[in-house]
Amino acid sequence: MTHGIVDVANFYVSAERLFDPSLRGVPVIVLSNNDGCAVARSEEAKALHVRMGEPVFKIRDRIKRHGIQLRSSNYELYADLNRRFNAVIAEHSDTVEIYSIDESFYRAPTLPNGLGDVDAAHTLREDILRQVGLPTRIGLGPTRTLSKVANALAKATEKVWGGVVDLHDTELRRRLFERWPVGEVWGIGSTVEARLRPLGIRTTADLAAMPPAVARDVGTVVLERLVRELGGIECADFKVEPDALKATAVTRQFGEPVKTLDELREAMARRAARAAEKIRAQGLVASRLIAFAHGSRYRPNPPSASRSARLSPPSNDPRVILRIVGQMTEAMFQPGGVYTKCGVLLEDLTPQGRGQADLFATVDPRAPALLAAMDGLNSRFGRNTITLAVQGYGTKSFDTKRSQKSPAWTTRISEIPIAR
DNA sequence: TCTGGGGTCCTAGGACCC
């Protein structure tokens, strides 16, 4: 069996360039929510040493000096392009697992010794480039982990090997692993890397040679599996049907810091309403609710608090959820505190209508019709066409900033590009 | 002055049960 993974090169930047040719060949950075950090960089921007996650205010001079182009994140566009390139992958494989916004695993057709996989992968790259316009790299291997490492190697060797690396060959693995730092391996973060260093494990080859039992001892079962997968033994398979969502979160930095209870209450209500909307769209209800608010961790003594509660019966009704979140906000708020972020998490999600009823709860029989009407209006006329009053009206200073956002080129009729 | 957001999985430890 061959595991493959496709990733889009500098996805957000590549997506922006698709509809804006002026961005091609020049340094481009796509910013995080609130236009705070660089989350995607073109090759030209990487060459100017703009790091992943680097705060924009720290590189203002470089941006000016080199004319680096900035864009806010445009998730509508990226989500639509994700749908499109996955459709192309699906033409090549009956098993596709969408792993993230810019990566998908797929199962390559079984051929003896993985023969022909590499050619097929090159064809897939060409098809995605021609049909969607996005540049990709592909990693292949006998396990998921090996395909993921192969994908990372394909990025590093793109100019020589053309963007496809296959790690079926054990001899090739041995050679490449000796020069590939262990911290670059999928699943090895800085903490585990630091624990491996004193044991003399610095390269992927060192890690692959580790006895699995030792790996479990040093780390957890996760590290043991990782070591086995590096050796070619499958411990993880495809998930074609995505698992049901277990938790969802809506957390945002404020555009401008929040200092009053009224503002915090509104900001919290907006996030809570969005979280409830998200789980309704999936037909889920939540049993657990968490709300938090805090100040900047870069300032001394920032305010910080969170509250959690059980929802019985489980709910996705904004009237229920916003009332509790409002009480939590009042309990958390510290006068004089400067808040920079707040959020709402809904957990223990289960399909609606399957759970145990609550003997003592009063159930509103009209709720389903009301919520369906709200969701219908917001879906047809745009988000927040109808809201609860506690969410406040209009745009507020605490709303997320996205000052450099490109149009929703492919998903809104009013923003479709016009050819001249 | 200005520093992202949204997920999953695993483990340790406490509460509780028989």
Place this chain on the structure above:
DNA sequence: TCTGGGGTCCTAGGACCC
């Protein structure tokens, strides 16, 4: 003086990913 053993469930927190 000496005070069992073996489970499950839940939660908080850590680690990792993109």
